Structure formats: structure tokens, C-alpha cells
Amino acid sequence: MVGDTERWFPDDMPPPAANAETAGWWEACAAHRLVVQRCTACGATRHPPGPVCPRCRVTTAEWAELPGTGTVYTFTVVRQAFLPSLAQTVPYVVAAVEPDGGGGARMVSNVVGCDPEEVSVGMEVEVVWEDMGPELALPRFRPRGRLEGDR
Amino acid sequence: MSPARAGRRAVIAGVATSDYPHLPGMSEHAVHAEAAGRALADAGLEYGDVDGFATAGFFPMYAVGVAEYLGLHPTYFDETHAGGASFEVLVEHAAYAVEAGIAEVVLVTYGSVQLSQMGRRLGTGGGGRGGMAPGPAIYDALWGNTLVGSYALAARRHMHEYKTTPEQLASVAVTMRDHAAHNPQAQYRDAITVDDVLSSRLVADPLHKLDCCVISDGGGACVVTTAERAADLRKPAVHILGGAHATTHHMNLSADADLTVSPAAQSGPLAFERAGITPAEVDVAQLYDSFTITVVLTVEDLGFCAKGEGGAFVEDGGLGLGGRLPTNTDGGGLSACHPGMRGMFLIVEAVRQLRGEAGETQVPGARLAVAHGTGGMLSTGATLVLGKEAP
Numbered sequence: 001m002v003g004d005t006e007r008w009f010p011d012d013m014p015p016p017a018a019n020a021e022t023a024g025w026w027e028a029c030a031a032h033r034l035v036v037q038r039c040t041a042c043g044a045t046r047h048p049p050g051p052v053c054p055r056c057r058v059t060t061a062e063w064a065e066l067p068g069t070g071t072v073y074t075f076t077v078v079r080q081a082f083l084p085s086l087a088q089t090v091p092y093v094v095a096a097v098e099p100d101g102g103g104g105a106r107m108v109s110n111v112v113g114c115d116p117e118e119v120s121v122g123m124e125v126e127v128v129w130e131d132m133g134p135e136l137a138l139p140r141f142r143p144r145g146r147l148e149g150d151r
Numbered sequence: 152m153s154p155a156r157a158g159r160r161a162v163i164a165g166v167a168t169s170d171y172p173h174l175p176g177m178s179e180h181a182v183h184a185e186a187a188g189r190a191l192a193d194a195g196l197e198y199g200d201v202d203g204f205a206t207a208g209f210f211p212m213y214a215v216g217v218a219e220y221l222g223l224h225p226t227y228f229d230e231t232h233a234g235g236a237s238f239e240v241l242v243e244h245a246a247y248a249v250e251a252g253i254a255e256v257v258l259v260t261y262g263s264v265q266l267s268q269m270g271r272r273l274g275t276g277g278g279g280r281g282g283m284a285p286g287p288a289i290y291d292a293l294w295g296n297t298l299v300g301s302y303a304l305a306a307r308r309h310m311h312e313y314k315t316t317p318e319q320l321a322s323v324a325v326t327m328r329d330h331a332a333h334n335p336q337a338q339y340r341d342a343i344t345v346d347d348v349l350s351s352r353l354v355a356d357p358l359h360k361l362d363c364c365v366i367s368d369g370g371g372a373c374v375v376t377t378a379e380r381a382a383d384l385r386k387p388a389v390h391i392l393g394g395a396h397a398t399t400h401h402m403n404l405s406a407d408a409d410l411t412v413s414p415a416a417q418s419g420p421l422a423f424e425r426a427g428i429t430p431a432e433v434d435v436a437q438l439y440d441s442f443t444i445t446v447v448l449t450v451e452d453l454g455f456c457a458k459g460e461g462g463a464f465v466e467d468g469g470l471g472l473g474g475r476l477p478t479n480t481d482g483g484g485l486s487a488c489h490p491g492m493r494g495m496f497l498i499v500e501a502v503r504q505l506r507g508e509a510g511e512t513q514v515p516g517a518r519l520a521v522a523h524g525t526g527g528m529l530s531t532g533a534t535l536v537l538g539k540e541a542p
Contacts, residue, residue, distance in 0.1 A: 016289050048290040048402075074311065074410060076303035077356040078295060086295055094296045094355075096304055096410075108291045116356075121311040138293060 016136075022049045024063045029137045032129045035063040036102045045103035068127040069144060070099035073106055077116045093119050097141050099127075113142030160541065161246030162388035164256075164374045164381040165194025166499040171369025171488045172338040175267050179208070180220045182262030182370040186495075187221060190372035195385030196256060203227035203257030203375075205245055207237035207492065217260065227254040233396060234526020235439050238371075238494035239533030243394030245375040255376060262370035263490035269366070288402050299363055299442070301528040303355035305410040306444035310357065312411055312459065315447065317357050319462035321348035323443040324361050324485050326470045331482025333511035338365045339486045362443040364484035364493070371495035373502070378541060389502045389537050392519075393426025395419075396533035413445075414532030415452035415523055422521075423454070426536035430454040433536075434517040435504045436476050437497035439525040440483040449523055450476065453534065472512060480504060480512035494524035498535065505539045 018026045025048075028035040036045045039053035040060045052059050075095035081087045093111040098104065111119045112128065125141035132138060167189030169182045177185075183206065191197060204218045204225040214230035227248050233240045238261055245257035291301070309315050325345055331337035343361060351360040381388035397417035400408040423429060430453055438449045447461035455476050456464040463469075470478035479485075481500045484493045501520040503509045522535045 016293060074304045074308035076300045076307060076358075077353070078297055078300050079352070079356070080297075080299070080354045081295075082297045083295075089295070092295060094294055094300050094304070108296055109294050121307065140294070 021051045025049045026136065028063060029129075029139060030135050032137060034066045034068045034099060034127050034139055036066055036099065036105050037061045038064040038103070043103070045105040047102075047105040047107055064101070066099045066101045068099075070097045070102070070125055070127075070141065072096075072111065072119065072121055072123040072125060073098045074121055075111060075119050077119075091116050095119065095125075095141065097125060107139070110140040111142065112140050113146055118143070158379075159250045159252060160378045161249050161375055161391040162378045162381045163242070163391060163498070163502050163537070164376050164384050164388055165190045165192070165196065165386065166373045166502045167193050167371060168336075168488075168496065168499055169262065169370040171336055171490070172365065172367035173266055174264055174368035177264055177267070177368065179262045179264050180217060182264060182368065183217050183260045183372070184221060184262075186262060186370045186372035187258055187260045190260075190374050191258065193386060194374045194376075194381075196374060198222065200256045201225065201258045203245060203248055203254035205229040205241040205257060205259045206261060207232045207241065217262075223258070227257060233398070233524070233531040233533060235441060235492045235494050236396060236524030236526040236531045236533035237492055238498060239394065239522055239524040239535050240396045242373065242375060242391065242498060242535060243396065243533065246391040246394060249375055249377050255380060257375040258372065259375065259495070260370065260372040261490075261492065261495035263492070264368045265491045266366050266368045291402055297355060298528070299358055300355040302442040302444055303358045305448070305529055306357050306442070308410045309444065309447065309461075313462065315462035317349055318345050319466045320357070320362055320443040320447065321345045321359075322466040322468075323440065323446045323470065324348050326465070326468060326474075327440060327479050327483040327485040327487075329471060330480050330512050331486035334482045334487050337482040337487040338367055340482075358442055358444070361485075364441050364489035365486065367488040367490045369488045369490045369496075371499045373495070373498055387506055387539075389505045389539065390541050391535065392428070392538045392542055393422045393424070393536040394534065395421035395425060396531065397421075398531045399529075401527060401530050410529070411448065412458070413448045413452050413525060413529045415449050415525070415534065418532045418534040419453035419523070422534035422536050426538070427542060428519060428536060433476065433519050433521050435480065435501070435514040435520045436478045437480075437501045437520065437522045438478055439493060439497065439523060440479055440485045441489070441493070441525065443485070445525055445529070446470070446478070448529065449525065449532075452532070453521065453523060472514065477512075477514045480509055480514065492526070494522075494526075494533070497522035497524060501535070501537050505537060
């Protein structure tokens with residue numbers, strides 16, 4: 001099982017290269033704040049972050065703070081690793097999570113802190129942060145309401 | 152296809168596959184050349200007749216490079232990349248080109264030695280340092296998502312919304328294997344059962360190993376020209392009645408991308424409208440089967456059944472000979488051959504069916520066929536409607 005205190009960011013995976021459009025998302029993550037990009041003109045949210053609103057094509061956007069809770073839209077249990085360094089990590093859960101307040105935007109992440117067999121579509125989850133380095137943290141999710149010691 | 156220029160109507164005059172599924176020692180270009188030579192011979196044409204060329208591969212100026220290798224100096228070329236759907240798009244474009252009169256004979260080729268190059272790695276979806284797609288892909292890959300995982304996400308959501316079962320998904324693989332038994336070149340030919348699929352190891356829930364396509368070497372080619380030019384050629388022409396393609400997203404899983412709907416929902420109705428037929432008239436289908444879920448989504452989105460009824464449509468031999476819609480009569484990517492972008496094989500098999508050349512898996516009297524490619528992560532779809540007779 002993958003816990004949120006156990007690093008599994010693989011050494012053979014390149015770190016994300018942030019640019020002007022995406023830096024805000026990664027900076028918020030580093031500060032353990034879950035945000036989503038929101039168009040300042042029409043209010044549509046989008047993820048991954050990008051340079052232009054896919055709905056109204058306006059280029060100005062803001063980072064909307066999210067409460068950190070959400071729902072599993074769909075998930076899979078990856079049982080065969082595609083990077084050698086993930087071979088010790090399988091099985092792990094990859095999920096598309098709809099964060100509460102995210103306007104329908106979904107984030108691909110992991111559900112950790114429970115047995116993969118417990119995960120279901122519609123499961124309520126909350127964010128947990130994994131520090132990968134001084135300027136990089138990844139949001140993962142765990143079943144909502146678990147106590148710290150339950151992981 | 153319309154708009155046609157003064158009676159010029161696009162047809163497929165020649166088709167071929169290369170040898171497959173395992174071509175140790177062959178280069179990718181050699182696979183192109185083998186398929187191209189065979190397709191031209193099938194049509195009764197020669198390289199000197201070719202003035203247009205199209206292919207798709209994984210680096211820029213790919214078509215230019217293959218054209219050089221084949222010694223072609225085409226005045227029409229195209230390398231539109233739509234992943235597995237590329238070859239349906241390229242043939243659609245070629246049809247427009249010959250109907251517009253800007254090309255006379257367009258050669259479309261595909262070649263891959265994925266199996267020999269990469270080995271039998273199932274569930275690939277990234278390559279490690281330096282091998283990962285830039286941009287949005289990172290928002291999947293950092294959390295360990297894989298290509299199989301992406302289709303698994305779609306399958307899980309379809310199961311949730313429509314009560315589609317693992318058994319129904321498995322039945323797609325079973326039928327493809329039944330067809331592969333009649334294809335001497337197929338990578339796997341031994342019969343399998345639904346239980347065999349369900350007891351094969353899970354790669355990414357709910358997809359088992361046997362829910363996933365094989366990994367092969369191989370290629371194919373086809374020759375697009377006009378009905379007039381084809382009239383005195385070696386084989387009966389197959390008419391390109393309609394084509395359309397669409398894309399909805401690349402990697403993005405946001406609300407705009409409904410994982411239970413593929414771009415076939417756009418390309419299918421357009422292609423049928425352009426062809427002037429309805430899905431109910433189709434005699435035989437060649438549908439991209441990267442994974443079993445891909446086929447379930449495609450039969451729904453092309454309109455062979457209602458959304459959510461794909462599971463019931465494909466089970467109990469629904470895609471078999473004599474079934475609701477005989478599909479992938481060569482054994483498909485799930486059993487016969489899948490070198491990475493399988494779309495060309497769909498076209499070759501559709502043409503063989505309409506010519507009556509499909510041997511033991513021939514659909515009797517087949518007049519109308521559909522070839523539908525799917526690329527990326529359910530990102531692109533391209534539909535070709537082919538007919539034995541002129542419209």
C-alpha cells in the first residue's frame with residue numbers, strides 16, 4: 001500500500017517543467033494549497049492548467065482555492081508498472097477526482113491510505129500532500145474522514 | 152465522397168498487409184516497402200504511377216522520409232497524425248485529393264517494428280526520463296497513470312453508468328480470437344473463453360491482459376485513385392462513400408471529456424451522412440480494438456446501438472459471423488496484429504470483405520463496410536464508409 005508519507009516519485013521520471021501558465025498550480029501545491037485554474041471572464045475551470053480558456057478563449061485566469069475534498073469520478077488499480085521504479089509500488093490506484101468547488105474539472109491523482117479494493121466510483125476523498133522536494137509537492141487523495149493513524 | 156469534381160469518384164484500388172506479426176531484423180521502412188509493393192501489385196499499378204503519398208509515424212517529416220526511402224517524388228503528401236486513427240484520416244484526405252483532381256494515384260502506407268524494437272511490454276504509456284510526452288501528459292504520468300490505465304478509467308466509468316460487465320467486455324476478446332483462428336498470420340489463434348479473459352491477470356482494473364491488444368510488428372498499404380482509373384485495373388474497385396474524423400481532447404480528463412463517449416460520436420454520424428447510408432445498412436465492420444472497452448464505446452457511438460447498450464450488443468457473439476455486426480474478421484488487434492497504429496489493417500480487411508476475398512471469415516454478400524480508427528486516449532476517431540458499388 002502506498003502511504004502519503006512514503007515517497008514513490010520515481011527517480012527515472014522527469015520533474016514537471018512549469019511555465020507561465022502552470023507555475024501557479026505547482027507553487028500552490030508546494031504550499032499545500034489545492035487550486036484550480038479559473039477563467040476570469042466566463043468562470044469556467046480547467047485542468048491541467050493552460051494558456052487559454054477552452055470555453056471563451058480569454059487568456060486571463062486566476063487560481064481558485066479549493067477546500068481539498070472531492071469525489072472519485074472513475075479509477076483504476078494499476079497492477080503493471082510502466083516505469084521500472086514503480087515496480088515495487090504496484091498495485092496502486094489512479095483516479096480521476098472531481099474536487100469540490102472545482103466546477104467539474106477533474107484531476108488525475110492517486111487514492112492512497114486504503115486498500116485498493118476499497119476504492120469505488122463516488123467515494124468521497126480528501127487531499128493529502130506528499131513533499132517531493134523543497135519546491136515540489138504532489139496532491140494525492142485518501143478516503144475522507146480517516147484518522148491520521150489509519151493510513 | 153462529395154464535393155466531387157466533374158464525376159471523379161474516389162476508390163481503393165489495391166490493398167495489402169506486410170508480413171506480420173513478428174519481423175525480427177526488419178526495419179520500419181522495409182515494412183512500409185513490403186506493404187507498398189504488394190498493394191501496388193494488388194492494384195496492378197507501379198511506383199511510376201504514384202503521384203501522391205501519405206503515411207503517419209512518430210517524428211516530424213515522417214512521410215517525407217518514407218517517400219525518399221521509396222524513391223517517390225510526390226506532388227501530394229500528407230502525414231496527419233491522429234494516432235491509431237491516422238490511416239482512416241489519410242485515406243479520407245486522399246479521396247478528397249483525387250476527387251479534386253490534385254492527385255491521380257495516392258499510395259498510403261504503414262509500417263512498424265514495435266514488437267522487435269520494444270519487446271512485449273504491455274501497459275506502456277511513458278518511457279522514463281526523456282521519453283515522456285511534454286505538456287499535459289505530465290498531469291497524468293506523475294501519478295503513475297498508463298495507457299492501459301487511461302482506457303481502464305473509461306471502462307470503469309462505463310461500468311458505473313451503464314452496468315456494463317467484465318463478462319461483456321471479455322466477450323469482445325473471445326469473438327476476436329474466434330476470428331483469428333481463421334487467419335494463419337494471426338499472433339494468437341487458440342480459442343479462449345470469457346473465463347480465460349477474466350482469469351488472465353489484471354493489468355489495470357477492470358482490464359485484464361486479454362482485454363488488451365497484442366503488440367506486434369507489421370504494416371499495410373492501400374492505393375487510392377478514381378473509379379475511372381480503376382476501371383481497367385486488376386481488382387474490382389472499392390468505393391469510398393464517406394469519411395469523417397473528430398477529436399475531443401488529448402490527455403485532458405476535465406468535464407469536457409466524457410470518458411464514456413468517444414469521438415466516434417461525431418465522426419460516425421458525419422461519415423454516414425456523407426455516404427448517404429444508415430448504420431443499420433452496414434454488413435461488416437472493422438473497429439479499432441486497442442482494448443475491449445474501445446469496441447463497446449465505438450459500437451454505441453457509431454450508432455449500431457444506443458449509448459449504454461454496447462455491452463449487451465457485443466456479448467453472446469454479437470460481433471461474430473452471423474451476429475448483430477460481424478466485426479474485425481481478421482482477428483483484430485486483440486488477437487491478430489497490433490503494431491501500435493492499427494488503422495491501416497481495418498481498411499485492408501474492409502476492402503477484402505467487399506471484394507469477397509476474406510476466406511473463412513467472409514460475410515456473405517457484404518456490400519457496405521465501415522472502418523473506424525481510434526487514437527490516443529479515446530482522443531481521435533475517424534470513420535470510413537466503403538461500398539462494393541458506386542453510390
